[in-house]
Amino acid sequence: MATTTAAITISSADLLTDPLSLSTTSTLYKAGTSTGLEQVKMGKQKLATGTNFKLLLATTAGANSASKAYIINKSTDATYYITVSVSTQVIGKLYAGDWMFIPWEQAATSQDLYARAYVGENTVEWASFHEGETLTS
Amino acid sequence: MALIPTLTIKDATTFSDEINFSVTDSLTVKAPSSSLTTIIADTTGANNIIVAANADKQTWLFVRHTGTSDGTSTTSAHCDIELTGDVAVGTLKSGEWFFFPFCGNGGSTGVQLQAVGSAVQLEYAYWSDNTAQ
Numbered sequence: 001m002a003t004t005t006a007a008i009t010i011s012s013a014d015l016l017t018d019p020l021s022l023s024t025t026s027t028l029y030k031a032g033t034s035t036g037l038e039q040v041k042m043g044k045q046k047l048a049t050g051t052n053f054k055l056l057l058a059t060t061a062g063a064n065s066a067s068k069a070y071i072i073n074k075s076t077d078a079t080y081y082i083t084v085s086v087s088t089q090v091i092g093k094l095y096a097g098d099w100m101f102i103p104w105e106q107a108a109t110s111q112d113l114y115a116r117a118y119v120g121e122n123t124v125e126w127a128s129f130h131e132g133e134t135l136t137s
Numbered sequence: 138m139a140l141i142p143t144l145t146i147k148d149a150t151t152f153s154d155e156i157n158f159s160v161t162d163s164l165t166v167k168a169p170s171s172s173l174t175t176i177i178a179d180t181t182g183a184n185n186i187i188v189a190a191n192a193d194k195q196t197w198l199f200v201r202h203t204g205t206s207d208g209t210s211t212t213s214a215h216c217d218i219e220l221t222g223d224v225a226v227g228t229l230k231s232g233e234w235f236f237f238p239f240c241g242n243g244g245s246t247g248v249q250l251q252a253v254g255s256a257v258q259l260e261y262a263y264w265s266d267n268t269a270q
């Protein structure tokens with residue numbers, strides 16, 4: 001049985017008067033079920049500046065399905081960053097060392113996840129935990 | 138002031154080899170921020186704006202679906218996370234969470250929650266860093 005878990009801990013010793021520590025874990029299920037996701041893709045890319053690259057492709061099968069996207073900017077220069085977009089809309093920025101984990105919504109096949117590098121060539125690693133992908137002949 | 142987010146993904150059963158990795162980061166943050174709080178999101182996103190559109194900062198946003206509609210009653214309804222203007226970013230189902238580096242797009246957009254079908258109670262918090270966007 002597939003059981004993939006994603007856990008997050010967020011802590012700070014100096015943000016507030018009292019230390020901050022929150023944590024939670026979720027099991028990655030197929031949409032509307034308690035059956036675990038069984039399909040994974042992952043990769044690593046070097047992104048040159050000047051182009052908005054498709055990192056993860058939305059699919060017809062992905063609509064109304066579960067899909068979790070993880071992206072990390074592995075650049076080491078603190079000034080380097082990438083923008084992350086859904087279709088043409090920039091949704092966020094990842095600076096060197098930053099990561100994100102989102103339940104990606106592929107409401108339409110135009111909802112691809114894009115990444116674009118700024119300042120210099122950025123290295124990113126990514127993974128998608130999902131369902132619905134089928135082989136084609 | 139440093140915020141330390143850590144992600145750990147594990148899977149020991151799906152494949153022949155185990156997935157087990159952990160990443161951490163150290164974020165320099167300052168005001169504005171919002172400590173962990175709850176919101177009951179209804180089905181109109183504009184009613185549930187959790188990060189204002191004028192917050193033109195790099196903003197780290199954590200949102201979690203509590204699995205309830207009001208803190209007590211279980212719900213299977215999910216909740217979309219959107220930029221203001223109804224641009225969908227992701228969708229949270231019961232028990233799921235989301236951690237995301239929202240940027241203000243020049244101060245023109247915020248973040249809102251839109252429950253699908255019926256109300257959902259969520260927890261959220263955000264922290265901004267000193268990088269103007």
